[in-house]
Amino acid sequence: MNKTVNVVIAGLGGQGVIKASDILSEAAFRSGFAVKKSEIHGMSQRGGSVTSDVRFGPQVLSPMVPPGEADFLVVLAPDQVEVNRGQLRAGGVLIAPELIDQATLANRKSFNIALLGALSTRLDISEETWRAAIHACLPEKLHAANEQAFAVGRQAAAKL
Amino acid sequence: MISTERQLLSGDSAIALGALHGGVALGTGYPGTPSTEILEYLSHIGGKAQWSPNEKVALEVGIGVAYGGARSLVTMKHVGLNVAADPFFSAAHTGVVGALVVVSADDPGMASSQNEQDNRRYAVAAAVPMLEPSDSQEAYDFTLAAIEISERWKIPVLLRVTTRVCHTQAPVQPRAAVPPPQPHFEHDLRGRNLIPSNARPAHRRLRQKLSEMNEWSETTPLNHVISGDKKLGIITSGVCFMHAREAAPDASFLKLGFTHPLPLRKIAEFVRSIERCVVIEEGDPYLADAIRAAGLKIESKPEMFRFGELNVDRVRRILAHDNSPEPTRPPGKPPELCDGCGHHVVFQALHNLDCIVAGDIGCYALGVLPPYSAMGCCVCMGSSIPIGLGLRHVLPPAEAKRVVSVIGDSTFVHSGMTGLAEMIYNPPPTGHVVIILDNSTTAMTGHQEHPGTGRTLDHAGTGKVVYENLGKTLGIEDVRVFPLGKDCAEFQQMLVEALASEKLVLIVARRPCVLAAKNIRDYEKCATCATAQEVLAK
Numbered sequence: 001m002n003k004t005v006n007v008v009i010a011g012l013g014g015q016g017v018i019k020a021s022d023i024l025s026e027a028a029f030r031s032g033f034a035v036k037k038s039e040i041h042g043m044s045q046r047g048g049s050v051t052s053d054v055r056f057g058p059q060v061l062s063p064m065v066p067p068g069e070a071d072f073l074v075v076l077a078p079d080q081v082e083v084n085r086g087q088l089r090a091g092g093v094l095i096a097p098e099l100i101d102q103a104t105l106a107n108r109k110s111f112n113i114a115l116l117g118a119l120s121t122r123l124d125i126s127e128e129t130w131r132a133a134i135h136a137c138l139p140e141k142l143h144a145a146n147e148q149a150f151a152v153g154r155q156a157a158a159k160l
Numbered sequence: 161m162i163s164t165e166r167q168l169l170s171g172d173s174a175i176a177l178g179a180l181h182g183g184v185a186l187g188t189g190y191p192g193t194p195s196t197e198i199l200e201y202l203s204h205i206g207g208k209a210q211w212s213p214n215e216k217v218a219l220e221v222g223i224g225v226a227y228g229g230a231r232s233l234v235t236m237k238h239v240g241l242n243v244a245a246d247p248f249f250s251a252a253h254t255g256v257v258g259a260l261v262v263v264s265a266d267d268p269g270m271a272s273s274q275n276e277q278d279n280r281r282y283a284v285a286a287a288v289p290m291l292e293p294s295d296s297q298e299a300y301d302f303t304l305a306a307i308e309i310s311e312r313w314k315i316p317v318l319l320r321v322t323t324r325v326c327h328t329q330a331p332v333q334p335r336a337a338v339p340p341p342q343p344h345f346e347h348d349l350r351g352r353n354l355i356p357s358n359a360r361p362a363h364r365r366l367r368q369k370l371s372e373m374n375e376w377s378e379t380t381p382l383n384h385v386i387s388g389d390k391k392l393g394i395i396t397s398g399v400c401f402m403h404a405r406e407a408a409p410d411a412s413f414l415k416l417g418f419t420h421p422l423p424l425r426k427i428a429e430f431v432r433s434i435e436r437c438v439v440i441e442e443g444d445p446y447l448a449d450a451i452r453a454a455g456l457k458i459e460s461k462p463e464m465f466r467f468g469e470l471n472v473d474r475v476r477r478i479l480a481h482d483n484s485p486e487p488t489r490p491p492g493k494p495p496e497l498c499d500g501c502g503h504h505v506v507f508q509a510l511h512n513l514d515c516i517v518a519g520d521i522g523c524y525a526l527g528v529l530p531p532y533s534a535m536g537c538c539v540c541m542g543s544s545i546p547i548g549l550g551l552r553h554v555l556p557p558a559e560a561k562r563v564v565s566v567i568g569d570s571t572f573v574h575s576g577m578t579g580l581a582e583m584i585y586n587p588p589p590t591g592h593v594v595i596i597l598d599n600s601t602t603a604m605t606g607h608q609e610h611p612g613t614g615r616t617l618d619h620a621g622t623g624k625v626v627y628e629n630l631g632k633t634l635g636i637e638d639v640r641v642f643p644l645g646k647d648c649a650e651f652q653q654m655l656v657e658a659l660a661s662e663k664l665v666l667i668v669a670r671r672p673c674v675l676a677a678k679n680i681r682d683y684e685k686c687a688t689c690a691t692a693q694e695v696l697a698k
């Protein structure tokens with residue numbers, strides 16, 4: 001991979017946008033890439049819109065994905081798709097919440113990780129590294145549910 | 161817990177790690193986005209950190225630490241430095257013995273702030289050196305550099321960061337820890353006592369230090385040139401360096417890390433070495449003004465880019481002289497009061513009674529938004545009580561009687577207590593009603609402890625300020641505690657009575673924040689543990 005990969009993760013406060021971006025940046029870091037992850041905290045716990053930018057590759061300068069240059073847009077809330085669509089570059093991939101049937105998840109709170117699973121099929125990061133990143137970012141009692149959600153997401157990616 | 165492994169850290173965490181490795185004896189501050197995580201992480205990795213009631217107190221404790229020969233880190237958001245400005249300016253005059261590093265975390269674009277303010281101006285005004293890191297690695301390195309500079313010149317140092325440095329995670333390679341000095345108090349009667357006869361020579365000493373640091377700034381690698389195309393040169397600092405380097409990868413750069421006092425000879429040399437020189441900076445034209453005042457020909461951003469953060473796209477526009485209107489992003493969903501939040505009941509009553517509400521800074525500022533739209537003003541920390549009094553003094557009685565001041569628990573401890581003293585000293589003819597919205601935490605910034613919770617930064621038990629006792633002791637005739645439930649009617653009835661009494665009334669409306677309630681119960685259960693973190697770790 002010789003160019004920077006730009007990912008924008010979007011949703012509402014409390015959905016796990018920041019946690020998903022933590023795991024993605026951890027996985028990229030463990031894969032040896034330069035990585036930057038940037039988001040706006042503050043009002044995020046009060047149900048408002050939240051986005052987090054993750055950039056990785058051989059070198060990363062600005063921490064923010066330039067407008068209209070996201071390779072991937074991962075959205076956790078249906079009403080946040082249109083708000084953020086302008087972030088995607090032409091030909092960029094939208095991973096929308098409809099991709100995952102929440103009823104198939106062992107724990108519905110792992111929805112963010114299921115969407116990461118779908119994203120993972122398009123990135124140059126090994127499954128083993130993803131698992132290690134999930135383990136590093138979540139408490140042990142949540143590992144099984146989130147690994148299940150990640151697997152659901154990987155399967156659902158076939159529909160992308 | 162000194163790890164020198166390469167790790168992924170936010171700028172805030174990197175500052176904390178730098179402070180730990182730099183031998184900081186005590187970190188103090190008041191929570192404020194985007195600075196809050198610095199002290200939380202310092203405590204998490206084994207450093208000593210504590211919340212103060214406000215930034216002025218935090219800085220004064222830090223000055224004491226540094227007078228005692230130890231190293232001190234004091235953290236705050238940009239507006240916090242307004243509160244701490246008095247000791248900040250005077251500490252520059254007295255100088256310090258150990259190290260005093262003051263972190264100002266600015267919020268260009270106001271992701272979570274009441275104003276847009278460029279605190280680089282404070283370095284000039286107080287005459288202290290300033291460092292501006294541009295990513296997490298530099299946040300770590302510059303914290304260590306700030307400690308060195310502070311000890312070398314015996315002066316407070318301003319470490320100025322912005323939201324995108326504080327809240328961006330990036331790899332950090334730590335170094336070996338520096339051993340801390342042994343604290344000891346040495347009398348220096350003329351140096352530490354700012355009576356006018358001492359302060360006059362102190363000011364001259366301060367200017368002498370600045371002049372020496374100015375020479376140093378010309379040669380320090382903190383300010384360095386990256387050679388590139390001679391047609392375009394960019395002078396920049398902080399996170400703007402990253403945006404500009406991406407927008408113009410072939411340009412020459414003068415990257416400034418030590419931005420006060422400025423290395424004007426180095427800048428002049430750079431400007432003369434290239435055809436077109438552009439200054440890229442967020443906020444005020446701090447660099448551009450200083451460079452122009454030195455008689456150098458540079459370009460700077462048009463006024464439209466003074467507002468908000470810069471990014472790669474905006475830097476490209478500045479470089480291309482593109483002043484066309486920028487595309488606006490569709491508005492996202494605004495935040496709102498959580499379901500089950502005790503503030504709902506209070507704002508419903510205030511709305512029903514058509515009160516004129518002098519509000520304050522915190523989650524309850526969301527009371528300004530629909531459905532309540534129940535706030536007349538919200539200005540700065542602690543302002544609700546004095547502004548409410550001012551309104552009461554001048555409004556016609558029928559209107560004055562509807563004025564209520566509303567303030568959160570942490571904000572009250574921060575700077576509400578002097579407002580109560582004012583209320584007792586200069587009571588309005590119609591009396592006044594103050595409501596402390598006590599949710600038992602500093603909710604908006606992410607549930608930090610404060611003197612009213614009776615727990616320290618790491619959630620261990622300590623002394624506790626009790627507002628109702630304080631109100632009575634200060635001399636307020638009518639002090640009421642109201643445990644908030646879900647029903648508004650009873651609270652509203654009490655508020656009607658309080659307003660009609662035309663007395664001075666303090667209402668403590670109490671209900672723990674719904675997001676923090678479980679943790680608070682756990683901390684309380686664990687009052688006998690060494691630290692509450694043992695429970696949290698489970």
